Amino acid sequence: MTCDPNSASSAAVSKPGSARLALEDGSVFVGRAFGDTSPKSVEGEVCFNTSLSGYQEVVTDPSYAGQIVTMTCPLIGNYGVNPGDLESAKAQVSGFVVRELANTASNYRATAKLEQWLAEEGVTGIAGIDTRALTRRLRIEGALRGVLCTDASVSDEQLVAQAKASAGLVGRNLVATVSRTQPLAWSEDLGDWLPLQGSIPAVDNRFKVVALDCGAKLNILRNLTDSGCDATVLPYDTTPEQIAEHAPDGLFVSNGPGDPSAVQPTIDHLKQLIGKLPIFGICLGHQLLSRAMGADTFKLKFGHRGGNQPVQNLGTQKVEITSQNHGFAVDPDSLAKVGGEPTHLNLNDKTLEGFRHTQEPIFAVQYHPEASPGPHDSRYLFDCFVEMMRTGSSPDAAAMDNAQRQRNQI
Ligand SMILES: NC(=O)CC[C@H](N)C(=O)O
Secondary structure, three states: OEOOHHHHHHOOOOOOOEEEEEEOOOOEEEEEEEEOOOOOEEEEEEEEEOOOOOHHHHHHOHHHOOEEEEEOOOEEOOOOEOHHHOOOOOOOOOEEEEOEEOOOOOOOOOOEOHHHHHHHHOOEEEEOOOHHHHHHHHHHHOOEEEEEEOOOOOOHHHHHHHHHHOOOOOOOOOHHHHOOOOOEEEEOOOOEEEEOOOOOOOOOOOEEEEEEEOOOOHHHHHHHHHOOEEEEEEEOOOOHHHHHOOOOOEEEEOOOOOOHHHOHHHHHHHHHHOOOOOEEEEOHHHHHHHHHHOOOEEEEEEEEEEEEEEEEEOOOOOEEEEEEEEEEEEOHHHHHOOOEEEEEEEOOOOOEEEEEEOOOOEEEEOOEOOOOOOOOOOOHHHHHHHHHHHHOOOOOHHHHHHHHHHHHOO
């Protein structure tokens, strides 16, 4: 049920087992609590994701820290949860919003139902609200701060006031809350992390990569491994001197949560590393590299989150169907002034989705080539990173075309 934004004062009293989602614009949605149903209130910026599947990856993507995520697909939870599909070791969203929560987990791989697993993870969900009305509100007004509450003793007015007073995402360094604090090596064989002893040994025909962990998704590490890289994962604020101790062939800058302009340590370190190492960035990594070069980032009205975002490679003219999760973007005009050539464009709203440095071995994409929203159109970018480490030049249109043809055997 949706309450009119202006009628919060007359809004519903919550019942046992119920939950409320209050927004800063005064609207209050009343539904059923699931997951962690203990009485509490959680704050977060409310956003929507249009993927038809992939809710496990969404919930465990560290880039969603600080956000209450609404799935627009009306049935969620139908294949349960299994450890192999998680993008990090725990649930990362502040809260989870669905229209209908499936009763049955219909997948032989499932080890838990979504609601059981969220309860163990301490994450509250709300089901049974009109997610289409909520999404329309977010599209019209832009991202809104919200509070998800399972505590019947708090009034609607208090919740709306709490939403208005909450921190939001702008200006907050959330990377510091999700980055690993110890150096680790990714072991594909174990499917797990190993404490790093010394640095990774050089192996013939493979590339040693330092991955700066701003909240890295596991599948990025898997894709780096698959393309021929051995990755050492270091905390997001590792200094250039500490990175140099690992003698890497290249540097990878990961995805991560929050406002890129607030991740100053990484931006300062990247400034010093430009021209010294081949660097590839994904999503937050794209934004941090742009800022390190001197470009600006800005907040999008409601962001791009979903598995069907069309992106055009401006060099090859080919379109990739991509998975995305971002609420900020790079200003292309400011990037062009500091040597950034646009390589990819979002065909929905024409925002920048990728660039290459014209002078230095640096390139980055705003979307997620490691995610597989059905096809694997964008996997070639990991091969471009390897090729950039081999040649010392950022990939131009011909290099991207070649890599994509080889990867996708077309
Ligand atoms: N997936 C990401 O890395 C997100 C980057 C950044 N936090 C944004 O919302 O734009």
